[in-house]
Amino acid sequence: MKGRMEHRAAYFAFDRFPSSKGSAVHIAQMADELFDHFGGGLLGVIGGPDLPRYQREGTREIARFDVPVPNLIDRAEAFSGWVARHLEPHLKTLEVCHVRDPWSALPVVADGRRHKVVYEVNGLPSIEMSHTWPWAAPSTLGKIRELERYCLERSDAVVVPSRVIGAAVAALGVPERGIHLVPNGAETGARPPRPEGAPGRYIVYIGALQPWQGLDVLMRAFARLADLDGLRLVVCSSVPERRSKPVRRMAERLGVADRVDWRFTLPHHEVAAWLAHAEVSVAPLTGCARNLDQGCAPLKVIESMAAGVPVVASDLPAVRELMADGEHGRLVPADRPAELARAVRILLEYPDEAVALGRRGRRRIEEGLTWAHSRARLAEVYRTVVRPLHDQVR
Numbered sequence: 001m002k003g004r005m006e007h008r009a010a011y012f013a014f015d016r017f018p019s020s021k022g023s024a025v026h027i028a029q030m031a032d033e034l035f036d037h038f039g040g041g042l043l044g045v046i047g048g049p050d051l052p053r054y055q056r057e058g059t060r061e062i063a064r065f066d067v068p069v070p071n072l073i074d075r076a077e078a079f080s081g082w083v084a085r086h087l088e089p090h091l092k093t094l095e096v097c098h099v100r101d102p103w104s105a106l107p108v109v110a111d112g113r114r115h116k117v118v119y120e121v122n123g124l125p126s127i128e129m130s131h132t133w134p135w136a137a138p139s140t141l142g143k144i145r146e147l148e149r150y151c152l153e154r155s156d157a158v159v160v161p162s163r164v165i166g167a168a169v170a171a172l173g174v175p176e177r178g179i180h181l182v183p184n185g186a187e188t189g190a191r192p193p194r195p196e197g198a199p200g201r202y203i204v205y206i207g208a209l210q211p212w213q214g215l216d217v218l219m220r221a222f223a224r225l226a227d228l229d230g231l232r233l234v235v236c237s238s239v240p241e242r243r244s245k246p247v248r249r250m251a252e253r254l255g256v257a258d259r260v261d262w263r264f265t266l267p268h269h270e271v272a273a274w275l276a277h278a279e280v281s282v283a284p285l286t287g288c289a290r291n292l293d294q295g296c297a298p299l300k301v302i303e304s305m306a307a308g309v310p311v312v313a314s315d316l317p318a319v320r321e322l323m324a325d326g327e328h329g330r331l332v333p334a335d336r337p338a339e340l341a342r343a344v345r346i347l348l349e350y351p352d353e354a355v356a357l358g359r360r361g362r363r364r365i366e367e368g369l370t371w372a373h374s375r376a377r378l379a380e381v382y383r384t385v386v387r388p389l390h391d392q393v394r
Helices: 022-038 072-090 102-108 125-132 138-153 163-170 215-223 241-254 268-276 289-294 299-306 337-349 351-368 371-393
Strands: 009-016 041-046 054-057 060-065 096-099 116-120 157-160 179-181 201-207 231-237 260-264 280-283 311-314 329-332
Touching: 009 022, 009 072, 009 102, 022 041, 022 096, 022 299, 022 371, 041 072, 060 072, 072 102, 096 102, 096 371, 102 116, 102 138, 116 371, 125 138, 125 289, 157 163, 157 371, 163 179, 163 289, 179 371, 201 215, 201 268, 201 299, 215 231, 215 241, 215 337, 231 241, 231 268, 241 260, 260 268, 268 299, 280 299, 280 337, 299 311, 299 351, 311 337, 329 337, 329 351, 337 351
Parallel strands: 009 041, 009 096, 041 060, 096 116, 116 157, 157 179, 201 231, 201 280, 231 260, 280 311, 311 329
Antiparallel strands: 054 060
């Protein structure tokens, strides 16, 4: 890296940044808190042809791994080596290194290190990869699980966005006293202007299109709402159009394709506008192991509540941490299109109740789930892990 600086803090993530995905929103908030706390730092992330390999913003540096390695496991291993090389110049000054995955963590938890390690677990690849990479051999997933365990055991603090994920981490042998809950957050600012070209009446889905997100359930549910004249479904997809083909083919087979509007990889502020003017936001997460055993922390639910929009979501433990049925929205059994359609229909037919749910949801966010609340919790984690280091120095 040109003009290298020596940092007290670093944040590494095997994620593209910036991007339209919720993970990028989360990374921005967590890295900002880390760098505010330590007066700058190094952010190491995944890049791409449209992003600079290196940039400096005052006391902050961003380095991006952009080597084109087709195989996922090979790419992850190459990223680990890249992290080790970028970490080495800062070993004498580094106090805290924050990581989001085992590939980032492996070179960071090395023996004899001076710095403390905060491992933020938003998902466990040993569980998640069986859904995103179904041809992965069980032996490969087993090795990844051992890597997760190795890195978690050697971290000084583990941060999780939900209690369900915390329980999955504890099941790997991490003591509960070392697991810190730092929920996702959202902003509750002024309502943005209505998007240009928005339909008069629509429900909205925001997020990625992986099978566990339940887009197939949503399309089947939407087919049951065909009698509601003028109602459209807006899908704000965080992934490119080419990855929407399976869902769009399903919409065609169900006869709803002409009532679905697609928006791809929009900037976060544009997604917020589509969300703010929807009548209902839907989060039809499936009841698979990825969502139940590993757990999740659906940012779409929090951002919908922050926008004052009533939510219809799957009744999963991780979702119940965020919202209560009949208080902030409606919870329905996972994988039940008829139940999902019925809940949406009721909210559309009783708009006053829908507005009341939206208001209570927004109040729930304001009282404890803003990014300011999340960052305050994270700052306390940093203070906790750094205190022993400063005591050693004295």
